[in-house]
Amino acid sequence: MPFLQCAGGGDLPDRLLVDLDMDGQVKVSSWPEGGLPEEVSRAPLAWPLDSDALEDLRWYLEDYLLAPYGVWEERGPAIREKLAGWGDLVFGSVFADGQARFAYERARR
Numbered sequence: 001m002p003f004l005q006c007a008g009g010g011d012l013p014d015r016l017l018v019d020l021d022m023d024g025q026v027k028v029s030s031w032p033e034g035g036l037p038e039e040v041s042r043a044p045l046a047w048p049l050d051s052d053a054l055e056d057l058r059w060y061l062e063d064y065l066l067a068p069y070g071v072w073e074e075r076g077p078a079i080r081e082k083l084a085g086w087g088d089l090v091f092g093s094v095f096a097d098g099q100a101r102f103a104y105e106r107a108r109r
Contacts, residue, residue: 016107018094020045026093028100030107041100048089057086 014033020026026045029037049057060079068076095104 014107016103026100028094028103030103040103041098043098043100046093048093049086053082053086056082 015031017029017031017037018026019029024044025042027039028041029039031037056079060076060083064072064076064079095101
């Protein structure tokens with residue numbers, strides 16, 4: 001497919017670039033080594049995390065990791081256990097199917 005052509009003549013991107021635009025659209029671009037990113041997909045992002053999960057994530061990254069001990073010894077590890085699942089949900093929202101999924105599969109090769 002033309003949108004996955006690399007500047008060096010190869011057909012696989014070196015990496016993918018994922019941008020969340022201000023309008024809530026998620027844009028996936030193929031970015032070949034030595035070239036410029038080229039958009040392969042743009043779609044509304046159906047954000048899979050609710051406000052409680054986002055607050056837990058914010059707390060974990062911004063507060064807990066600065067002082068991961070004391071009164072937080074139960075909450076921190078409990079949230080850490082949720083990180084992989086949240087990552088899977090967000091990944092699925094961006095790369096579920098269509099051109100974004102195709103570009104991801106090509107980049108993995």
